[in-house]
Amino acid sequence: xxxxxxxxxxxxxxxxxxxxxxxxxxxxxxxxxxxxxxxxxxxxxxxxxxxxxxxxxxxxxxxxxxxxxxxxxxxxxxxxxxxxxxxxxxxxxxxxxxxxxxxxxxxxxxxxxxxxxxxxxxxxxxxxxxxxxxxxxxxxxxxxxxxxxxxxxxxxxxxxxxxxxxxxxxxxxxxxxxxxxxxxxxxxxxxxxxxxxxxxxxxxxxxxxxxxxxxxxxxx
Numbered sequence: 646x647x648x649x650x651x652x653x654x655x656x657x658x659x660x661x662x663x664x665x666x667x668x669x670x671x672x673x674x675x676x677x678x679x680x681x682x683x684x685x686x687x688x689x690x691x692x693x694x695x696x697x698x699x700x701x702x703x704x705x706x707x708x709x710x711x712x713x714x715x716x717x718x719x720x721x722x723x724x725x726x727x728x729x730x731x732x733x734x735x736x737x738x739x740x741x742x743x744x745x746x747x748x749x750x751x752x753x754x755x756x757x758x759x760x761x762x763x764x765x766x767x768x769x770x771x772x773x774x775x776x777x778x779x780x781x782x783x784x785x786x787x788x789x790x791x792x793x794x795x796x797x798x799x800x801x802x803x804x805x806x807x808x809x810x811x812x813x814x815x816x817x818x819x820x821x822x823x824x825x826x827x828x829x830x831x832x833x834x835x836x837x838x839x840x841x842x843x844x845x846x847x848x849x850x851x852x853x854x855x856x857x858x859x860x861x862x863x864x865x
Contacts, residue, residue, distance in 0.1 A: 664715035667707050668728050674704035675736025682740075682747040690751045691818040697744050698811035704736035705804045730776045737807035738772035745847045748814055752840035764844045764851075771851035772803045801853035801860045809850050813843045
Protein backbone atom coordinates (compact mmCIF):
# COMPACT_ATOMS: atom_id res chain seq x y z
CA UNK A 646 0.00 0.00 0.00
CA UNK A 647 1.36 3.38 -0.99
CA UNK A 648 1.48 6.04 1.67
CA UNK A 649 0.44 9.55 0.77
CA UNK A 650 2.90 12.20 1.89
CA UNK A 651 1.34 15.14 3.56
CA UNK A 652 2.60 18.68 3.39
CA UNK A 653 3.17 21.24 0.70
CA UNK A 654 2.61 19.88 -2.78
CA UNK A 655 5.43 20.54 -5.22
CA UNK A 656 4.74 22.98 -8.01
CA UNK A 657 4.32 21.56 -11.51
CA UNK A 658 7.54 21.35 -13.48
CA UNK A 659 6.23 23.82 -16.02
CA UNK A 660 6.60 26.58 -13.42
CA UNK A 661 10.30 25.81 -13.00
CA UNK A 662 11.11 27.85 -16.11
CA UNK A 663 8.76 30.75 -15.30
CA UNK A 664 11.28 32.79 -13.24
CA UNK A 665 13.92 32.38 -15.96
CA UNK A 666 11.49 33.48 -18.67
CA UNK A 667 10.57 36.58 -16.66
CA UNK A 668 14.24 37.41 -16.08
CA UNK A 669 15.02 37.03 -19.78
CA UNK A 670 12.02 39.24 -20.54
CA UNK A 671 13.83 41.91 -18.52
CA UNK A 672 16.88 41.59 -20.79
CA UNK A 673 14.79 41.64 -23.96
CA UNK A 674 13.11 44.87 -22.86
CA UNK A 675 16.51 46.42 -22.15
CA UNK A 676 17.82 45.42 -25.55
CA UNK A 677 14.62 46.70 -27.16
CA UNK A 678 15.09 50.05 -25.43
CA UNK A 679 18.59 50.35 -26.92
CA UNK A 680 17.31 49.34 -30.36
CA UNK A 681 14.48 51.90 -30.33
CA UNK A 682 16.70 54.68 -28.98
CA UNK A 683 19.20 54.02 -31.76
CA UNK A 684 16.53 54.61 -34.40
CA UNK A 685 16.60 51.03 -35.66
CA UNK A 686 12.81 50.71 -35.87
CA UNK A 687 12.47 53.71 -38.17
CA UNK A 688 10.05 55.64 -35.97
CA UNK A 689 10.16 59.38 -35.49
CA UNK A 690 12.88 60.06 -32.86
CA UNK A 691 10.49 61.34 -30.20
CA UNK A 692 8.26 58.29 -30.54
CA UNK A 693 11.23 55.93 -30.54
CA UNK A 694 12.67 57.41 -27.33
CA UNK A 695 9.26 57.39 -25.67
CA UNK A 696 8.95 53.67 -26.46
CA UNK A 697 12.51 53.10 -25.20
CA UNK A 698 11.64 54.73 -21.88
CA UNK A 699 8.49 52.61 -21.58
CA UNK A 700 10.49 49.45 -22.29
CA UNK A 701 12.85 50.27 -19.43
CA UNK A 702 9.85 50.60 -17.11
CA UNK A 703 8.50 47.30 -18.46
CA UNK A 704 11.88 45.72 -17.68
CA UNK A 705 11.40 46.90 -14.10
CA UNK A 706 8.09 45.03 -14.00
CA UNK A 707 9.76 41.82 -15.18
CA UNK A 708 12.55 42.37 -12.65
CA UNK A 709 10.03 42.66 -9.86
CA UNK A 710 8.07 39.58 -10.91
CA UNK A 711 10.89 37.11 -11.46
CA UNK A 712 11.97 36.97 -7.82
CA UNK A 713 8.40 36.58 -6.63
CA UNK A 714 7.81 33.82 -9.19
CA UNK A 715 10.98 32.02 -8.13
CA UNK A 716 9.94 32.03 -4.48
CA UNK A 717 6.41 30.96 -5.33
CA UNK A 718 7.64 28.05 -7.47
CA UNK A 719 10.37 27.13 -4.99
CA UNK A 720 13.02 27.66 -7.67
CA UNK A 721 15.34 30.19 -6.06
CA UNK A 722 18.96 29.45 -7.02
CA UNK A 723 22.37 31.01 -7.45
CA UNK A 724 21.93 30.69 -11.21
CA UNK A 725 18.79 32.82 -11.08
CA UNK A 726 20.51 35.48 -8.99
CA UNK A 727 23.44 35.73 -11.40
CA UNK A 728 21.16 35.75 -14.45
CA UNK A 729 19.10 38.51 -12.88
CA UNK A 730 22.18 40.70 -12.39
CA UNK A 731 23.36 40.14 -15.97
CA UNK A 732 19.96 41.15 -17.32
CA UNK A 733 19.83 44.16 -14.98
CA UNK A 734 23.17 45.34 -16.35
CA UNK A 735 21.56 45.54 -19.79
CA UNK A 736 18.19 47.04 -18.86
CA UNK A 737 19.23 49.32 -16.00
CA UNK A 738 22.85 49.96 -16.95
CA UNK A 739 23.47 50.13 -20.69
CA UNK A 740 19.94 51.02 -21.87
CA UNK A 741 19.40 54.18 -19.74
CA UNK A 742 22.91 55.44 -20.54
CA UNK A 743 22.32 54.99 -24.27
CA UNK A 744 18.89 56.62 -23.99
CA UNK A 745 20.45 59.66 -22.33
CA UNK A 746 22.96 59.98 -25.19
CA UNK A 747 20.20 59.65 -27.80
CA UNK A 748 18.02 62.29 -26.15
CA UNK A 749 20.93 64.71 -25.79
CA UNK A 750 21.80 64.27 -29.47
CA UNK A 751 18.21 64.73 -30.62
CA UNK A 752 17.64 67.87 -28.55
CA UNK A 753 21.09 69.28 -29.42
CA UNK A 754 21.73 70.29 -25.84
CA UNK A 755 25.05 71.99 -26.61
CA UNK A 756 27.08 69.80 -24.26
CA UNK A 757 30.34 68.37 -25.70
CA UNK A 758 29.94 64.81 -26.94
CA UNK A 759 32.97 63.65 -24.97
CA UNK A 760 31.48 64.92 -21.73
CA UNK A 761 28.17 63.21 -22.47
CA UNK A 762 30.03 59.96 -23.16
CA UNK A 763 31.88 60.24 -19.84
CA UNK A 764 28.59 60.74 -17.98
CA UNK A 765 27.02 57.76 -19.75
CA UNK A 766 30.07 55.60 -19.03
CA UNK A 767 30.02 56.61 -15.36
CA UNK A 768 26.37 55.64 -15.18
CA UNK A 769 27.13 52.19 -16.57
CA UNK A 770 30.03 51.82 -14.13
CA UNK A 771 27.82 52.87 -11.22
CA UNK A 772 25.12 50.38 -12.19
CA UNK A 773 27.59 47.50 -12.58
CA UNK A 774 29.27 48.29 -9.26
CA UNK A 775 25.90 48.43 -7.53
CA UNK A 776 24.87 45.06 -8.97
CA UNK A 777 28.20 43.42 -8.14
CA UNK A 778 28.14 44.72 -4.57
CA UNK A 779 24.60 43.45 -4.11
CA UNK A 780 25.68 39.98 -5.27
CA UNK A 781 28.62 39.64 -2.89
CA UNK A 782 27.13 41.22 0.22
CA UNK A 783 26.33 38.48 2.77
CA UNK A 784 22.67 38.18 3.74
CA UNK A 785 21.79 39.47 7.21
CA UNK A 786 21.20 37.09 10.05
CA UNK A 787 17.60 35.80 10.19
CA UNK A 788 16.88 37.69 13.40
CA UNK A 789 18.06 40.92 11.76
CA UNK A 790 16.53 40.42 8.31
CA UNK A 791 13.33 42.37 9.02
CA UNK A 792 15.27 45.24 10.58
CA UNK A 793 17.72 45.45 7.67
CA UNK A 794 14.88 45.38 5.14
CA UNK A 795 13.16 48.25 6.95
CA UNK A 796 16.35 50.31 6.70
CA UNK A 797 16.27 50.06 2.93
CA UNK A 798 19.10 49.51 0.45
CA UNK A 799 22.75 50.48 0.55
CA UNK A 800 23.15 52.65 -2.52
CA UNK A 801 20.43 53.53 -4.99
CA UNK A 802 19.11 50.35 -6.68
CA UNK A 803 19.79 50.25 -10.41
CA UNK A 804 16.09 49.90 -11.37
CA UNK A 805 15.28 53.09 -9.45
CA UNK A 806 18.13 54.93 -11.17
CA UNK A 807 17.00 53.67 -14.57
CA UNK A 808 13.43 54.81 -13.90
CA UNK A 809 14.68 58.35 -13.25
CA UNK A 810 16.46 58.48 -16.62
CA UNK A 811 13.60 56.79 -18.48
CA UNK A 812 11.06 59.24 -17.07
CA UNK A 813 12.57 62.14 -19.02
CA UNK A 814 11.74 60.97 -22.58
CA UNK A 815 8.36 59.72 -21.36
CA UNK A 816 7.56 63.13 -19.86
CA UNK A 817 8.96 65.03 -22.86
CA UNK A 818 7.37 63.09 -25.70
CA UNK A 819 4.37 61.43 -24.10
CA UNK A 820 2.12 64.54 -24.14
CA UNK A 821 3.08 65.22 -27.76
CA UNK A 822 1.98 61.74 -28.81
CA UNK A 823 -1.49 62.10 -27.32
CA UNK A 824 -2.07 65.70 -28.44
CA UNK A 825 -2.56 66.95 -31.99
CA UNK A 826 -1.61 70.51 -31.05
CA UNK A 827 1.67 71.85 -32.41
CA UNK A 828 4.32 72.45 -29.72
CA UNK A 829 4.71 76.09 -28.70
CA UNK A 830 8.10 77.85 -28.52
CA UNK A 831 7.91 77.89 -24.72
CA UNK A 832 7.26 74.14 -24.67
CA UNK A 833 10.24 73.56 -26.98
CA UNK A 834 12.41 75.64 -24.65
CA UNK A 835 11.28 73.64 -21.64
CA UNK A 836 12.06 70.41 -23.49
CA UNK A 837 15.54 71.70 -24.30
CA UNK A 838 16.29 72.60 -20.69
CA UNK A 839 14.93 69.27 -19.48
CA UNK A 840 17.22 67.52 -21.95
CA UNK A 841 20.14 69.62 -20.69
CA UNK A 842 19.28 68.68 -17.13
CA UNK A 843 19.21 64.95 -17.87
CA UNK A 844 23.03 64.45 -18.07
CA UNK A 845 23.39 66.08 -14.66
CA UNK A 846 20.63 63.89 -13.24
CA UNK A 847 22.23 60.83 -14.83
CA UNK A 848 25.55 61.67 -13.20
CA UNK A 849 23.79 62.17 -9.86
CA UNK A 850 22.04 58.79 -9.84
CA UNK A 851 25.30 57.14 -10.99
CA UNK A 852 27.04 58.50 -7.89
CA UNK A 853 24.15 57.38 -5.69
CA UNK A 854 24.31 53.84 -7.08
CA UNK A 855 28.02 53.54 -6.32
CA UNK A 856 27.69 55.21 -2.91
CA UNK A 857 26.87 53.78 0.49
CA UNK A 858 23.94 56.14 0.98
CA UNK A 859 20.83 54.41 2.28
CA UNK A 860 17.81 54.51 -0.01
CA UNK A 861 14.29 53.65 1.05
CA UNK A 862 12.58 50.45 -0.02
CA UNK A 863 9.87 51.15 -2.62
CA UNK A 864 7.14 49.49 -0.55
CA UNK A 865 8.33 50.97 2.76
